[in-house]
Amino acid sequence: MPGSRRDEQWRRDERLRPHQRRLPVFLLGASYVGFVISLYLTLVHYRGYIAPCHVVHGCEVVQTSRYSVILGIPVALAGAVFFTLMFYLGIGLLTRPGLRLVRAYKLLAYAGALAVIPLFLLQAVVLRAFCSYCLATEVMMLAMWGASFALTSPRQMAEAREGDAPPER
Amino acid sequence: MPGRTFLRSKSVVWAGGSLLLLLSAAALYVMTGAASSEPSRARQAGAGDVAFGPEHARLVVIEYSDFQCEFCARYAPILATLRKTYADRVHFVFRFFPLNNHRYAMIAAQAAYAAFLQDEFWEMHDLLYEHQKEWSESADPRSSFDTYAESLGLDIDRFHSDMDAQTTTEFIRRQLVEGTQAGVTRTPWFVIGDSAVFPRGTDEFKSLIDAAL
Numbered sequence: 001m002p003g004s005r006r007d008e009q010w011r012r013d014e015r016l017r018p019h020q021r022r023l024p025v026f027l028l029g030a031s032y033v034g035f036v037i038s039l040y041l042t043l044v045h046y047r048g049y050i051a052p053c054h055v056v057h058g059c060e061v062v063q064t065s066r067y068s069v070i071l072g073i074p075v076a077l078a079g080a081v082f083f084t085l086m087f088y089l090g091i092g093l094l095t096r097p098g099l100r101l102v103r104a105y106k107l108l109a110y111a112g113a114l115a116v117i118p119l120f121l122l123q124a125v126v127l128r129a130f131c132s133y134c135l136a137t138e139v140m141m142l143a144m145w146g147a148s149f150a151l152t153s154p155r156q157m158a159e160a161r162e163g164d165a166p167p168e169r
Numbered sequence: 170m171p172g173r174t175f176l177r178s179k180s181v182v183w184a185g186g187s188l189l190l191l192l193s194a195a196a197l198y199v200m201t202g203a204a205s206s207e208p209s210r211a212r213q214a215g216a217g218d219v220a221f222g223p224e225h226a227r228l229v230v231i232e233y234s235d236f237q238c239e240f241c242a243r244y245a246p247i248l249a250t251l252r253k254t255y256a257d258r259v260h261f262v263f264r265f266f267p268l269n270n271h272r273y274a275m276i277a278a279q280a281a282y283a284a285f286l287q288d289e290f291w292e293m294h295d296l297l298y299e300h301q302k303e304w305s306e307s308a309d310p311r312s313s314f315d316t317y318a319e320s321l322g323l324d325i326d327r328f329h330s331d332m333d334a335q336t337t338t339e340f341i342r343r344q345l346v347e348g349t350q351a352g353v354t355r356t357p358w359f360v361i362g363d364s365a366v367f368p369r370g371t372d373e374f375k376s377l378i379d380a381a382l
Contacts, residue, residue, distance in 0.1 A: 028186075036193055043201040048373035049366065052355070060240045060355075064369055084190065091186045095179040 023150055024097070027105075028090035030147070031083045034140040037133050038079035045074045051133060058129025067122050075119070079137055082112060086144060093151070106148045113145035206364040206377075211264075211351040217340075219263045219285050221252055226260040228381050233266040233348045233358040236277035236297045237305050241357045245298035247371045252291075255378060263294065265341045266348045266356050273310045276332075278341045280314040283331035289321045296320070 041063070044051045053059030062068065068075055089105045092098075116138045123130050214220060214229045232248060234241045252261055265282070267274035277297055284293030296317040297304070304313035318328045331337055348358070352365070359366050359374075362381045368374040 032189070032193075035190065036197065039194055040197050040201065043197055045369075047201055047205050048369050048376070049205050050369055052367070064243075087186065087190065091182055095182050 023147060024090055024094040026147055027144055028087060028094065030140045030144045031086035031090050034083035034137050034144075035080060035087055037137050037140075038076050038083055041076035041133055042074055042080050045076055053132055058123070058127070059131040059133070061127055061129035062123055062131035062134060065122075065127055067127070082108075083137075083140075086112070102151050106151060109141075109145040109148040112141045116141050206361075206366045209351065209360040209363055209365040211353070211360045211365070212347055214260055214262045219265075219282075219290050221261040221263075221291060222256060222259050224260060226258055228255075228258065228362055228378065229260045229262060229360075230378065231262045231264060231360040233264045233344075233353045233356060235266055235268045235271055235274045235356040236281060236294075237271035237274040237301065238268065238356045239301070242298040242301045244357050245295065247374060249295065250371055251374060251378065254375070258382060259378060263290070264348060265344045266353060266358065267341065267345060268356060271305075273305060275338075275341065276310060277304070277314070279332045279337050280311075280318070280328075282337050282340060283328050284318065284321065284323060286331050287323050287327065289323060292321050293317060 041051060045063070045068070050060050050063050070078075086105070086108060089101065089108065092101045093105060119134065120138055123134065209231075211231055211233075214224075214231065230251070232244075234244075248261070251259075255261075265278045267278045281290060281293050281297060284290050297314075300313065300317070304310040307313055314332075315325065315328075318325055359368065361377050366377050368377055
């Protein structure tokens with residue numbers, strides 16, 4: 001008896017490599033962590049105090065520097081918005097991956113990775129102080145960027161499946 | 170029907186993801202509100218403290234500070250402004266908290282305490298923070314401290330002997346130990362009333378003091 005379309009879809013997806021199934025979950029997790037940290041820093045900023053430092057020294061210097069606010073907007077808030085967008089894109093990749101979505105994700109991941117460079121250099125060279133929260137979000141961003149290279153579009157997945165399909169008898 | 174089932178599971182994922190973000194945001198909002206201050210275990214102001222302002226003021230503001238700490242130097246002008254603004258209403262207390270990783274923090278504290286004994290603490294305090302970079306990077310900060318002491322008209326011989334006196338180092342170490350036991354983990358560390366606070370700048374500081382008064 002033929003199975004349902006969904007059953008067929010699941011059977012085909014079983015033949016995907018493990019990383020292709022887990023990748024959207026990893027991307028979701030990384031963007032969620034980035035969102036939590038960025039939102040925490042945003043709330044701390046607006047509440048008027050400083051998040052205490054752990055692991056590295058210099059959180060106070062970084063969080064109160066003039067570079068922590070750009071055009072009146074806290075950098076942490078921009079980060080929270082960005083990670084929220086990546087989170088929803090990640091959900092899209094998980095539930096209904098499409099070529100446009102994959103491209104959008106990769107583009108934003110590139111933009112995020114590029115943004116990490118000046119933010120890190122400001123800490124390392126100009127302020128000579130590091131904020132552990134900022135570093136954590138930068139690591140998340142770079143991880144998402146790196147993982148985005150492994151993102152494949154449905155067309156590429158279909159081609160891979162065709163390549164693996166047993167010959168017809 | 171498979172189409173409907175698929176649609177329902179997508180909706181669940183979207184709704185679940187949104188709920189996760191909303192709940193996280195709410196939890197962070199509550200958490201950051203609670204963390205803006207914490208109960209302080211710092212010893213209340215006493216007779217032996219380095220202080221400014223009326224002794225029996227309604228409110229006491231305590232600062233634990235390290236003269237070689239860059240961030241403490243950034244707060245020095247803020248505290249100077251606050252002392253001017255609240256001179257008649259708030260008792261400001263300065264407590265020494267020289268950190269081990271600052272090479273000259275202890276000797277700078279000794280210089281400040283020696284100036285305190287000649288009633289020129291706040292002037293020396295301002296000079297130490299104003300010229301922090303200069304003496305921090307010097308091979309011999311004592312000569313800088315002598316220059317500041319001379320500019321304040323201190324008795325230099327007494328300044329030197331007070332700087333190196335055992336009572337001076339004991340006083341400073343006692344404050345360091347007390348601060349550590351009170352939960353001070355970094356500098357500067359502020360206590361307004363009964364709460365340890367971490368204000369970002371002058372306006373936030375003023376809001377906290379006004380709220381406590």
